[in-house]
Amino acid sequence: MVTVDAMALGKDYATQECSIARALEIIGERWTLLVIRDALYGVRRYNDFLVHLGIPRAVLAARLQALTAEGILEKRRYQQSPPRDEYVITERGIALWPALRSLGLWGRQHYTEIQLRYFRHADCGTELGPYGECPACATVVPVEDVLMEPGPGLDPDPADPVSRALLVPRRLLQPLELPVQPGRV
Amino acid sequence: MVTVDAMALGKDYATQECSIARALEIIGERWTLLVIRDALYGVRRYNDFLVHLGIPRAVLAARLQALTAEGILEKRRYQQSPPRDEYVITERGIALWPALRSLGLWGRQHYTEIQLRYFRHADCGTELGPYGECPACATVVPVEDVLMEPGPGLDPDPADPVSRALLVPRRLLQPLELPVQPGRV
DNA sequence: CATCACAGGTTCGGTCACTGAACCAAGGTT
DNA sequence: AACCTTGGTTCAGTGACCGAACCTGTGATG
Structure with missing residues (x-):
């Protein structure tokens, strides 16, 4: 307790x-x-x-x-x-997105060789700038309009089902729906 | 060891x-x-x-x-x-400034009642936007051109000499020069 | 009805990081 | 010689984290 x-x-x-x-x-x-x-x-x-x-x-x-x-x-x-x-x-919690974005960008630029994930503006497909803005649309992209896509550095066949579900391009905040376990009807 | x-x-x-x-x-x-x-x-x-x-x-x-x-x-x-x-x-390390800025902003907006410090563009005095940009000049302000000033929420007479030295408006990265201890000439 | 599976925990012993206080060492000052 | 400053190291105690095991409520299975 x-x-x-x-x-x-x-x-x-x-x-x-x-x-x-x-x-x-x-x-x-x-x-x-x-x-x-x-x-x-x-x-x-x-x-x-x-x-x-x-x-x-x-x-x-x-x-x-x-x-x-x-x-x-x-x-x-x-x-x-x-x-x-x-x-x-x-x-x-959503308001922490810019901080997480900054941290992740720093980690990628200084410690990750290959890009693990892309974050794009869902409306236009442009990759986000360092502050979560869309360079093409010149606006700050709302978190729910951020599209997350796997990059080349990501394991294409991870063991756990959550990682597998996150391999599909998807918007942030979108609830994760896991496929029903095999063996069930 | x-x-x-x-x-x-x-x-x-x-x-x-x-x-x-x-x-x-x-x-x-x-x-x-x-x-x-x-x-x-x-x-x-x-x-x-x-x-x-x-x-x-x-x-x-x-x-x-x-x-x-x-x-x-x-x-x-x-x-x-x-x-x-x-x-x-x-x-x-300087590249972590945007992440720290974001974290600090989140902390202030959600957990600090009064503003503790202002961060301004040294060139024009405008307070920085959420991503460390100067709204007036429409540029990202280099860290060495960020002016840090005490806000109303800060203790005006702190005990330790470092906090005292940081009460003076000063640019980021500028080396801290402590006043020589009293009793010395 | 007994058993099993599943989601979402709690409990427990071991380990490891953090804490505060004490101690240490090199150099300079009086 | 004694003392001060800076920048540490050492050590015992505490608390957080760890993995594994166990528990509970509910539904599904045989």
Whole structure:
């Protein structure tokens, strides 16, 4: 049992008067930003986060609860029987897209040889600029209009079903619908 | 003694094919982004990082070494006798400015009531837009032309000398020159 | 009805990173 | 000689993270 207090504290940077430090208190723990990334990609279910991230179950449960408490994810019942909840990213979480985009771009430019994913403006197909803008349309592209496509650096035949589902070009935020397991009718 | 191997591994997200995950393996550990933030603010010396961050000495030493190994900071001798080194941010580290800017903006909009710092285009005084651009000049402002000013939310009389020095409006990257200790001539 | 599968957790022991305090060392100053 | 400054290292204690096992509620299967 984790108390609300222990949750609220987390790892704080008490002496820092800085909005970066405030942000890091919320999303700076291990795995947290990857959970948010997956949520932007359309992942919503506990088990999908689990297999896609390879995160320990207890840590995932703690992160989902903390992010829900912070209003970054929203827990929502999507079926009554059996009762099942999904975690949907909120406006506050979506607002982290530019930061994730910047981080990813930095990682690619400095540490990734081959392009792993393309992010395009769904309306015109143009690849996004460094700030998430469309160079052709000269506008900031809303997150739901960002089209994610696999790049040449991505494993074309990954083991887990979530990675496979993310190989199909798709818009951000679009809920991930996993194909029904083989063996079922 | 920390081996180079243990350093290189750190906490990795082995299963993730993602440039965000690659980035987080480098800069995702506790304190790391705040060290880089301070380096962008012009902090260069071990002791200045120490007092400004309130970070344990061992952790600071490990972070400085890791960031130097990653080419984000550069260790440079600034005086021969006694031998003293400073840690200067490199191009690779400066390239993290947009990501830090985005994170800070998110933190301010969602968790900070009052503005703590202003970032302006030094040439014209206009406050930067969300992507580090100058709305007036319609250009992306180079980091060295960003002017940092204290906002109303900042403690006007902080205890540590580094925070005091950062209260003066100053450009990013400009080396922090601490006033000589009182009692010296 | 008993059993199994599945989603979504909780529990637990071991390990590893972070923490704060103490200690150390090279050089300079008084 | 004693002390100060800078930049560390060492060490014991704590807390976060880890993987594996277990649990629970519900529906499906035989």
